[in-house]
Amino acid sequence: MDLRTLRAFVEVVRQGGFSAAGRAVFASQPTVSKAVKQLEDEVGVPLLDRVGHQVRPTVAGELVFRRAVAMLAERENLQNDLADLGGLRRGRLRLGLSRLGSSILFARLVAEFRNRYPGIEIELVEHGALYLEQALREGALDLAMCMLPVPDDLEWERVHDDPLMVLLPSGHPLTGRPSVRLAELADSPFILFEQGFALNPRILAACQRSGFRPRVAAYSGQSEFIQALVAAGLGVAFLPRLLCCGIQAPVTAALLDDDELRWRITLAWQRDVRLSPAAQAYLGMAQAALKKGLGAD
Numbered sequence: 001m002d003l004r005t006l007r008a009f010v011e012v013v014r015q016g017g018f019s020a021a022g023r024a025v026f027a028s029q030p031t032v033s034k035a036v037k038q039l040e041d042e043v044g045v046p047l048l049d050r051v052g053h054q055v056r057p058t059v060a061g062e063l064v065f066r067r068a069v070a071m072l073a074e075r076e077n078l079q080n081d082l083a084d085l086g087g088l089r090r091g092r093l094r095l096g097l098s099r100l101g102s103s104i105l106f107a108r109l110v111a112e113f114r115n116r117y118p119g120i121e122i123e124l125v126e127h128g129a130l131y132l133e134q135a136l137r138e139g140a141l142d143l144a145m146c147m148l149p150v151p152d153d154l155e156w157e158r159v160h161d162d163p164l165m166v167l168l169p170s171g172h173p174l175t176g177r178p179s180v181r182l183a184e185l186a187d188s189p190f191i192l193f194e195q196g197f198a199l200n201p202r203i204l205a206a207c208q209r210s211g212f213r214p215r216v217a218a219y220s221g222q223s224e225f226i227q228a229l230v231a232a233g234l235g236v237a238f239l240p241r242l243l244c245c246g247i248q249a250p251v252t253a254a255l256l257d258d259d260e261l262r263w264r265i266t267l268a269w270q271r272d273v274r275l276s277p278a279a280q281a282y283l284g285m286a287q288a289a290l291k292k293g294l295g296a297d
Contacts, residue, residue, distance in 0.1 A: 001039070001042065001071075002038075003071065003072065003075055004025075004035070005035045005036075005038055005039050006039070006064075006068040006071060006072060007025060007068075007072055008021060008025055008027065008031075008032045008035035008036060008039075009035065009036050009039050009047065009064065009065070009068060010065060010068050010069055010072065010140075011024040011025050011032075012032060012036055012048065012055060013048075013055075013056075013057050013061065013065050014135075014140075016054060016055065016056075017053060017054065017055055018032045018033050018036075018055070024125075036048065039064070043060070043064065045058070045060045046058055046060070046061075047060055047061035047064055048061055069138045069139060069140070070139075072139070072140075073138075073139030073140075076092075076094075076139070076276070077276075079091065079092065080092075080276035080277060080278070088117050088119070088120060088277055088278060088281060089119045090119045090120070090121075091119070091120050091121070091276065091277060091278045092120065092121040092122075092123055092276075092278060093113070093120055093121070093122050093123065093142060093143075093276070093278040093279060093282055094123045094125070094140065094141045094142045094143075094279075095110070095122065095123070095124055095125070095141065095142065095143050095144070095282070096124075096125045096126075096127065096132035096135055096136070096141040096143070096144030096145060097124060097125070097126050097132075097144070097145045098126070098127070098128060098129050098132065098145045098197075099126050099127070099128070099221055099222070100193070100197065100199075100223060100240070100243070101160075101240060101242055101243055101263075101265070102126070102145055104242060104243075105145070105159060105160055105242075105265065106145065109282075109285060109286060109289055110122065110124070112285065113281070113282050113285055116281075116285075117278070117281065120278045120281075125140075125141060125144075127196060128193070128194070128195070128196025128197040128198065128221070129144075129145065129146050129147045129196075129197065129198035129199075130196050130197070130198050131196040132144035132145065132146060133146055133150075133151060133154065133198075133268070136154060136268060136269065136270050137153065137154075137270065139270070139273075142269065142275060142276055142278070142279035142282075143267055143268070143269050143275075143279055143282060143283060144267070144268055144269075145159070145265060145266070145267060145268075146198070146265075146266050146267075146268040147198040147199070147202075147263070147264060147265060147266070148264035148265075148266060150266055150268050152271075153270070153271050154268045154269065154270060154271055155268065155269050155270070155271050156266035156267065156268040156269075157266060157267045157268075157283070157286065157287060157290070158264070158265075158266050158290075159265045159266055159267055159286075159290065160242070160263070160264070160265040161262060161263070161264045161265075162240040162241045162242050162262060162263040162264075162265075163240075163241050163255060163256060163262055163263070164238045164239065164240060164241070164256040164258070164261060164262065164263060165238070165239055165240070165241050165244045165247075165253040165254065165255060165256060166180045166185065166236055166237075166238060166253065166254045166255075166256050167226070167227060167230045167236060167237040167238070167239060167244075167247065167251050167252075167253055168180075168230070168236055168251065168252050168253070168254060169230050169231065169232075169233045169234075169235075169236070169250065169251065170231075170233070170249070170250035170251075170252075171233075172188070172236070172252075174254065175252050176252070177254050178254060178255060179254055179255040179256070179257045180254045180255070180256060180257060181210075181256075181257045181258070182206055182207060182210045182256065182257075182258055182261070183210040183211065183212065185214070185236055186207075186210070186211075186212040186214070188214075188235060188236045189214075189215045189216070189217035189234065189235035189236070190203075190214040190215065190216050190217060190235055190236060190237070191216075191217055191218050191219075191220065191226055191229050191230060191234060191235045191236065191237040192216055192218075192219050192237075192238075193219065193220065193221060193226075194219045194220060194221040195219070196221075197221070199238070199263070202261060203238060203261065206258060206260065206261040209260075217229075217234050217235040218234055218235070223239055223243055226239070227239075227247065227251055230251050231250055231251050238256065239253075240263035241255075241263075242263075267283065267286055269283070
């Protein structure tokens with residue numbers, strides 16, 4: 001089996017479709033479809049169920065997916081071992097970053113790593129923290145930006161701890177308050193992050209502790225668009241304080257009075273798995289940067 005074909009199939013399963021998989025492997029959608037068809041012809045059974053624009057693996061597809069992930073991870077390990085011999089003159093760093101706050105917390109460090117190790121290819125994956133956690137487990141990433149609490153099968157280094165701010169539209173009864181308790185928002189529609197963001201289940205769990213289930217007006221993965229929806233009066237939203245510097249009227253921000261519901265960011269990796277030389281170098285740079293104030297509260 002060709003490893004490029006296996007990688008195309010793995011990304012179709014991970015991304016849930018051929019177009020998104022093509023973007024992940026830098027290939028066109030027809031090329032990815034051809035690769036999956038070639039793999040199905042080779043194994044002799046269908047590997048995907050196609051329902052409209054969505055795809056999901058068959059029973060055989062689940063088996064091939066698990067084996068393919070292991071094969072690709074072993075290939076990566078071999079390449080990393082060879083790169084180790086080369087003193088980081090070549091190799092690859094697979095880094096997962098959330099679309100929320102990564103530009104502030106990690107962009108400078110990624111640029112510094114690139115300048116220090118120009119021969120290392122940096123593969124950036126931008127997604128929600130829940131997706132990134134699973135990608136770490138599958139061996140698809142070396143390091144990833146995750147939220148506390150981090151699952152026990154992952155190691156982590158704390159990066160940043162921030163309270164959440166409540167974004168309020170013009171005319172909201174709580175406008176002008178310096179802080180707001182979650183229970184006071186029970187009658188307001190919520191604008192939440194899209195599926196895969198770790199903040200969502202934490203917000204919903206906090207609402208349950210406060211005795212209500214919120215009405216969700218919309219989901220988005222872009223903080224700028226979330227602010228625009230609040231400005232349009234669709235509902236209230238939540239952002240880490242770090243991302244609220246540019247908040248402008250008609251939106252106002254108030255501190256969320258909830259010490260349990262915070263944006264606690266880590267850099268995580270798989271427990272009991274040896275990091276690649278490139279990942280070890282990046283982690284070392286991150287730890288050094290943290291001592292100098294990266295992600296300081």
